[in-house]
Amino acid sequence: MRRQPQTLHFDPKLSLNADKKHVRDGLSTTLRTGDNLWLTCDERTTVERLRRTGSNEFGAHFSYKLTDFLDLPGGVDVEVDIEGIGEAGHYLWLLGSHGLKRKQPDADDANVAKQIKKLAKTVSDANRYLLARIPLLLNRETGDYELHKSAPHPTEKDQTLTAAQLHGTGKTNELMDLLAHDPHLKHFAKIPGKDNGLDIEGLAVSRQGQLFVGLRGPVLRGWALVLELRPEEDKHGRLRLGKVEGATETYYKKHFLDLGGMGVRELRLRGRDMLLLAGPTMDLDGTIAVYRWSNATHQATDSLVPSKKLQRIFDVPHGHGPTAGQDKAEGMGLLDDQHVLIVFDSPTDARKTGANQVIADSYRLPD
Helix, strand or coil: CCCCEEEEEEECCCCCCCCCEEHHHEEEEEEECCCCEEECCCCEEEEEEEEEEEEEEEEEEEEEHHHHCCCCCCCCCCCEEEEEEECCCCCCEEECCCCCCCCCCCCCCCCHHHHHHCCCCEEEHHHHHCCEEEEEEEEEECCEECCCEEEEECCCCCEEEECCCEEEEECCCHHHHHCCCCCCCCCCCCCHHHHCCCCEEEEECCCCCCCEEEEEEEEEECEEEEEEEEEECCCCCEEEEECCCCCCCCCCCCEEEECCEEEEEEEECCCCEEEEEEEECCCCCCCCCCECCCCCCCCCCCEEEEEHHEEEEECCCCCCCHHCCEEEEEEEEECCCEEEEEECCCCHHHHHCCCCEEEEEEECCCC
16 A cells, blocks of 8 residues: 655754653654644653644644643653553543563673573553543644643533543552453563563544553454543542443453454544554564454444454555664554554654654555
8 A cells, every 4th residue: 555754843852852762763652633743752751742834744843741731650750651642522641551561681791691680570660550631722823732731621611621640559550450350461460561461552532432442462362452441530630440331341341353463553543433553562573554443432342353344454564674673653643534644663764854853654544
């Protein structure tokens, strides 16, 4: 399928994290609202906003600090590892990976024994356990969508929109507490994400209040998993998980999908259907593809979706050979009703067409 390059321009003053890694080198999600393109990098505690500046270009970079809106238990210096972003009901929704990570050994270190010990160590970052919403409103004077800690509802005069996040302790949250007892997932919650452990990647939000959460891992006997949640605001202004009608596990439905052994990298709703970006659950190069799951928002109970009920729309090229480990498709957004936009983690040099820009790819969806 033919791709259309889209150039993303970033402000050099806003683009480097504490380790001097450029935002373009770790893009993990993307979402479009009006003329704005929202992006996140998996090694930051910010959300980036660009604006359409040409037919195939986005620029005018603005960066929002999540600590201005939310209580991050790990503070501003600990990455959130945002792997899901969605929009509905005048809110921008954000989701962390919720997974453990394993220490990375240095193969060039002369102390081999020390490096082998690193592989036995796992780390839990407090900010990864984030499920939150932030008011998102259009500034009609500038044409940009803006984030607010609280703001009047644009159409309901007696309502106030407020930033809120799922109740948690910094070491876990309400969702993880439930999954720790789930018959399919409890054993994987203690395994790092890139080892086929629990690893959330992908978020889609419906106008009816459904939150669909994609799991990169685990993949169970070839079946990927999407959770369906219904967060509610409690009297203290925090998010709690509400009961989900038809769910076996009370607070979330489980939808198992035969994606040919791949896990979920991103989710996007298109009407009643869901688009899924699927790829390897492990840290390796492998097939990455976009699927369509018809009628995804109207599943009355937990579901088991075989491959024959999923349409494989197209495959996304990835790095291989001299570019192994690069051009990993991580984020997918609807550029418009007919096109999806794919952004990449670890882009190749060929995508870095300027000092502070990177090429993303758009693809036309079949009718």
